[in-house]
Amino acid sequence: MTIPDLDAVRAAAQRIAPYAHRTPVLRSHSLDRLADAELHFKAEHLQRVGAFKFRGACNAVFSLDDDQAARGVVTQSSGNHGAAIALACKLRGIAATVVVPRSAPQVKLQAIADFGARIVPCEVAQEDRDRVTAQVLAETGGELIHPFDDARVIAGQGTVALELLQQVDGLDAVIAPVSGGGLLSGTALTVKALKPNIEVWGAEPEGASDAFESLRQQRRITELVPNTICDGLRARLSERTFGILSRHCDGILLAHDDAVRAAMRMVFERLKQVIEPSGAIGLAALLLAAPRFSGKRVGIVLSGGNLDLSRLFPTA
């Protein structure tokens, strides 16, 4: 089981540089006052496809050798990873197949199709997703790129923290959302390798707290059924990400959905940025954890901005 190191993250940064955005770090005086802390928001909702997921997908796709690439890439995802793989494959000029449950919203399918990927529908149950994915892999001989349980993906997600540490001096802590743990693993590996004194915290919905429970009980918890508005944070840790987080992460902060909604609204109103619920979990968790971060300089990853806006813009 490969675990990426700082060299792998640095290589990923170089590999994705021609394609990925170096996202800005945003500040807000009023949010600083509210949190009694100095907040530096890493704006991954401004990344291509609107989420950090493009970094890991891009690193994985451009890591393939020519033979692998010729056979194409396969993944299963109804969310940002699917779109990220589709765009990365389009940029490399190779085939992408995305296995998507029939329940996925049309708008997400459209984004994947717009990048030229082939969409293969499956049933919602994980067994059927895996069956259909295995079938596509057998047919195409393609390369599976998992949304988070993949060293190339984790190394790509680590470039968020690599940039953040270049952009902001003297951070006391970094907070990143945790779902399957790809982003948080990449963040923890990178931060601890560069600046072991900076704390690395995961932020997780109370209604999908498997990472919190897994670290607390020191064993991987897989039986929880997620219930949260954070649609990007419903996956469970893999053995690989559990191992990385057990070693390198200082802990997991929880936030309930009301706190997520409130934090999301603050980001809309104060930062004037459109983020999805999953992207607000870090701010929500920090505000709930006060005064732990009082007076501290904290980096918070705004992980994505893909949101159903039909309530704000009803179609006539």
Place this chain on the structure above:
Amino acid sequence: MTIPDLDAVRAAAQRIAPYAHRTPVLRSHSLDRLADAELHFKAEHLQRVGAFKFRGACNAVFSLDDDQAARGVVTQSSGNHGAAIALACKLRGIAATVVVPRSAPQVKLQAIADFGARIVPCEVAQEDRDRVTAQVLAETGGELIHPFDDARVIAGQGTVALELLQQVDGLDAVIAPVSGGGLLSGTALTVKALKPNIEVWGAEPEGASDAFESLRQQRRITELVPNTICDGLRARLSERTFGILSRHCDGILLAHDDAVRAAMRMVFERLKQVIEPSGAIGLAALLLAAPRFSGKRVGIVLSGGNLDLSRLFPTA
């Protein structure tokens, strides 16, 4: 009647530099493709108080001599100008009085009060606003700073274009919203003084088209009753701004409210930025005016981001 020139705009830029943000210019590949043009969005929704209005207010407030400043500032506005005056006066440490119609939403009053300004309520009718404003001026001996019919304010708004031309080379056209005409006058004066070949267009709601009609008929039209979702674009040109626009503006583009909503949604979805309806009028007008700007490099001012988000975030 004072008309500012480029030197006044440059002086304003220096005067407000310690207080105002130099806002970024945002890009979107997908919006470029949609518009068949190269679009450069000047992000004034990221300005302090969430709108370009802070530039003009700040320039006017910091232009006062010490005697004037000691007597304080008076304005009438239920919108972004009121908050901008309140913040600028707070930064200079002087008194601000804002005359606000009783119909103004509580959230806007709160923003003004949060900056420490005194709020004086009046009735909605313009006559009552003027009567109450005159009364406050007589009582305080304060300085009136009009939202747009003021050379100091126009010079301050001109700094938007001054920055934009420093940030983007080779623009073919600049589009800015027009209401009372402060921003568009400052934009037109600045652009034509620096680069006379760059076209300057106003963007105005069809339901509040007094600037369009005024320029077309070559006389100031004041009898139209505004009807548009663009709550920041319901004022009429003054003699001063009409004069400036008649000389320096290439024309006014109109957009209906449905086009404004669609453009606003595009900015939310593609740029991930929160803007108010008035801020979307430039993009809406450009898309309707196609193919006029086909293949052109166009600067578009996103003028503000203060929006009622209760539909997106209903209170439980």
